[in-house]
Amino acid sequence: MRFSGTASYIASDELKVAVNAAIALERPLLIKGEPGTGKTLLAQEIAQAIDAPLIAWHIKSTTRAQQGLYEYDAVSRLRDSQLGDARVSDIRNYIKRGKLWDAFTHPTRPVLLIDEIDKADIEFPNDLLLELDRMEFHVYETGETVKAALRPIVVITSNNEKELPDAFLRRCFFHYIRFPDAETMSQIVEAHYPGLKPRLISEALRQFFALRETPGLKKKPTTSELLDWIKLLVSEDIDLETLREHDPRKLIPPLHGALLKNEQDVHLFERLAFLNRRERG
Numbered sequence: 001m002r003f004s005g006t007a008s009y010i011a012s013d014e015l016k017v018a019v020n021a022a023i024a025l026e027r028p029l030l031i032k033g034e035p036g037t038g039k040t041l042l043a044q045e046i047a048q049a050i051d052a053p054l055i056a057w058h059i060k061s062t063t064r065a066q067q068g069l070y071e072y073d074a075v076s077r078l079r080d081s082q083l084g085d086a087r088v089s090d091i092r093n094y095i096k097r098g099k100l101w102d103a104f105t106h107p108t109r110p111v112l113l114i115d116e117i118d119k120a121d122i123e124f125p126n127d128l129l130l131e132l133d134r135m136e137f138h139v140y141e142t143g144e145t146v147k148a149a150l151r152p153i154v155v156i157t158s159n160n161e162k163e164l165p166d167a168f169l170r171r172c173f174f175h176y177i178r179f180p181d182a183e184t185m186s187q188i189v190e191a192h193y194p195g196l197k198p199r200l201i202s203e204a205l206r207q208f209f210a211l212r213e214t215p216g217l218k219k220k221p222t223t224s225e226l227l228d229w230i231k232l233l234v235s236e237d238i239d240l241e242t243l244r245e246h247d248p249r250k251l252i253p254p255l256h257g258a259l260l261k262n263e264q265d266v267h268l269f270e271r272l273a274f275l276n277r278r279e280r281g
Contacts, residue, residue: 009045018175028154033177036222043113057099065127104148125168229258
């Protein structure tokens, strides 16, 4: 069971090593990197590559660790008891399984994605330490212990919004996904849109990376935004000459709404265009 990337996911050698090391060590793989570098997609591609089911737990600011195990709906049971519902005799009718329960009891070895763990409360990772380490937990309402017969492959993503506890980090295999360089990005574009004109892609990539390096940019465009932009360039039949146009009044690339996602960055380029016009008289 080894991961070597897929036709649609261009993985670096370092990332392949990290994935396979985490699988061999049977430790959670903690993936960090700026948004748009394919952290969430990685779990999907691992599942596809090794023909395993994917169980995804997308974390929100209100998510509690207990929800990943199970939740007991005492309110519904009380209501049903008042209504004389026969289901109240079995407490299992009011226990909702969480994603970890699903992963631990799946008949085949799954890939468990815990996505954007840093969105939750700072205690959230610590609350999962024991369960992820031992791959088991106790259900107090029924007295049963849920234990993983097949240890799932756990992929945890983080956008570095807050620091994760040291005790949690010690139990993970860590990898930081660097933003792709121009050569790798070219391979990613080819994987998604094969057969496009090389000169057009080369110019689009040049402008994309130049835009990312603009000082003062609030939100740098990501891989997914580049792919959207290239799709628009092709669908709108933007030719190489139009893309290369060096008009100082048009510093912003055509169809820039796919790349720039807030008014502050648009205004930045408008100011740069104004300064260029004034310098040229």
